Amino acid sequence: MYNTADSIIVGNFVGSNGLAAVGSGTALINLIIAFSQGAAVGAGVIVSQNLGARDKQKTKLAGHTAMCIAIILGVILSAIGVIFSRDLLIWMKTPKSVLKDSVLYLQIYCGGLIFNVIYNMATGILNAAGNSKRPLIYLAIASVTNIILDLVFIKALKWGVKGAAIATDISQALSCVLAVGYLLRVNSDYKLIVKELKIHGNTAKQIIRVGLPTAIQNMVISFSNVLVQSSVNSYGATAMAGYAAYLKIDGFNILPVLSISMAVTTFTGQNVGAKKPDRIKKGMWNALIMGVVYTVIIGVVILLTSHTVLGLFTKDNEVITYGQLAMKYFCPFYFLLGILNILAGTVRGAGKGVPPMLILLFSMCIFRILWIKIALPFYSTIDGVFILYPISWFVGMVLMIIYTKFGKWLPKGLNKS
Template identity: 55%
Template sequence: MKKSTVMTEGVIWKEILFFSIPLILGNLFQQLYNTVDSIIVGNYIGSEALAAVGSSSSIINLLIGFCIGASAGAGVVISQFYGAGDKNGLKKAVHTTVAISIAAGVILTVAGIALAPVILRAMGTPAEVFREAVVYLQVYFGGIVFSVIYNMSAGILNAVGNSRRSLVYLMIAAFSNIVLDILFVIVLKMGIVGAALATDISQLLSCVFIILYLVKSKEVYHVNIKEIRFYDNLLSKIIRIGLPTGIQNIVISFSNVIVQSSVNSFGAVAMAGFAAYIKIDGFNILPVLSFGMAAATFTGQNVGAGKYDRVKKGMYVSVGMGVVYTILTGILLLTFAPQVIGVFTKNPDVVGYGVYIMRYFCPFYWLLGILQVLSGTIRGAGKTLETMLVFLFSLCILRVAWIWGALAIEHKLDWVMTAYPVSWLVGAVLILLYAWKGNWMPGRRKKDAAMPLSS
């Protein structure tokens, strides 16, 4: 198995595509965790339990999103050190990243368990699903530290071009999750607790495997347990680059909490339909995020090597891949919409809501493809504050303002769902404008600095 990929040489589209494929498969297997939970919960426990899992998902994404986004800062720093061939800087960045993941995982575990009832109540979760949603969320957060450590460790491997190894561990975890779901929910009748516990154990497996690999590896990104600490100069650099992306993810997740709260006001059946489709939505969006991650790694390594023309070419290639993928999957999902939603539940009303919601998402995913992949390229150059501002305005401020304003005029689900394509369109336009006119490319910045001032 190839242990790392230097993306500063070779055919650009091949480097990006072959690096992206394990990322796509890995993200899809990770999405399989909660999807299997939802399928089994919806079919063997009931639609109210499915609604409880669905209402918990937005909160889970809210808290995890910050740490995964922050790990992007580590990925940019590590990829730039790797591209530049700076082994000492790379070593310190890797150990600082592991230290961040442990600290963040512990904080998230405590916060998630303590705040679950408060947040669910603030979201207006209906009484009939509130108790089960709290239980599911608290059990899930009991194992969140394993997910955080795994994801940030996978970020280390991705930054050096090794996207295959983490895929293997995710496959093991995903299949174990299926087996444990069947055992805990169907055989042992443990209900919603069994579904959450199955996910916790599966995340523990992926965490243990990836840490053991990093510790035993002889590569430059090897982890020495005794050297795990916060290296001051790199801690501040990782935070400076990663914090905007972490904030970006948390505000997007916050806007999704607002959306979930709005959907909750339409009752448990609408909640279940939305929960079912959001799982499918993950299978479509995660590959787009993978192209964005590949673009960030490609850009980081080539910026480190000073190959700025190659960065520009890679940007066009990765955005093209994201757009083509989203158009194809959008068509496919719309064609088989009833069958896809029907996997989660046999309740015709829930299926109807799921199909209805799908029609607001699928035709417009290509806009999200432009936004996510292009922002990945810009993040790889270290410009994370600017991408955060684009996401903050389009996917949070605009989306929330749209929903609150529209529902104040007319309480109709159409207005809630329309917020998604509108916010994607605005975000895509803004990121395109910044990519065209912004001072984010290192080569462009140096060229501009060398130009004499006009009189």
């Protein structure tokens, strides 16, 4: 909702170049925060396993260590984003017509990344405890705030893309304060106490052991998406705007799938701690059914309403055409991505972060880079960029199914059959 609201309001009140400027930073933002998202996954797995085992002390240590890691990462990533935004956007072949606005948006956005990182870690802890309603409420409040501020800063004050970035930072700060505030006052094993915030060595090692593979995986996949974005950029600002508009719609399809994947990670972690393998299998199959059904339905809906939905972002027919082209290659095949991520989430919840990392690195990164270098030159249109996504999803899904079926990913003593 944050970035969708930004893009709709920017597209309508600033124009196609403004929309392209906001969209050009999406892949870079994902790249910058990818490491912290991996750390949040690692913390969530450790917290969920300790909760499942009813170990109050270890749950407490995990929560405090995780939040310290988030604060440190947030400071570092914000600084990296602000300092290197221009260099990265130039390297991505961002057209000169939108470079200035792209740099401005990305630098301001990155200035508030620390709030995003801390919020994600707080959410990881709450989700690990099965308390996913709180993050939803806080994000809803922040999203509404973001929309209101977008209208004030962009429409009323005419701040352009700068206003969109400032509105997002303020909204993310609000969600961060609300989530951390709840952790400070909740009466539970995962309650945070300010004076006890410190990094506990053994707990940090556990979080890193599970989270580092996911962090590396996220960063490398995000890097491959940066390369894909660079390929899109080479087709000009109109293609960038169309692709940027579609990526916001893409979020309404892919993010629920990733949420189901994170939920099954928590579910698996708790049942590993409780030594209940039968529930792990049931949880995995239920998650797969939900993921496939959702992606098929939403894919059909998006395709049938493509022109209307894209029209929310821009009235430029050429921009809409590029967005519709992306839809035709993406929407029918989201179920492949759903199966891939849900199986990876199940395995990750059992504490096995490396195998999913390797599979996702190959399918989402190495394969894509090879495609861009070898196959893409044979395409004269942007179709060669878009078709890469469903093919890489299929490759990853097949490999993940094989590992889940035949790999030894459950701890010793838990029967997978």
